[in-house]
Amino acid sequence: MPQGLAVKTFETFAAEPMRKPRLSHLLTLAGLLALLALAFWLYARPGLMVYLAEQLWACF
DSSP, X not given: OOTTOOOOOHHHHHHSXXXXXXXXXXXXXXXXXXXXXXXXXXXXXXXXXXXXXXXXXHTO
């Protein structure tokens, strides 16, 4: 192994304190959860999906 290259083992990784997540990471997670919730909400309302599809089709 090249000299000066530190290998991070599980023991050294586990000994480090947990870092707080960045705000951008939290916003990304919140956005993904919102998209997932929207997908399930639309799936639960098939009539709304038909209406939205008809409105989209009317644009063409």
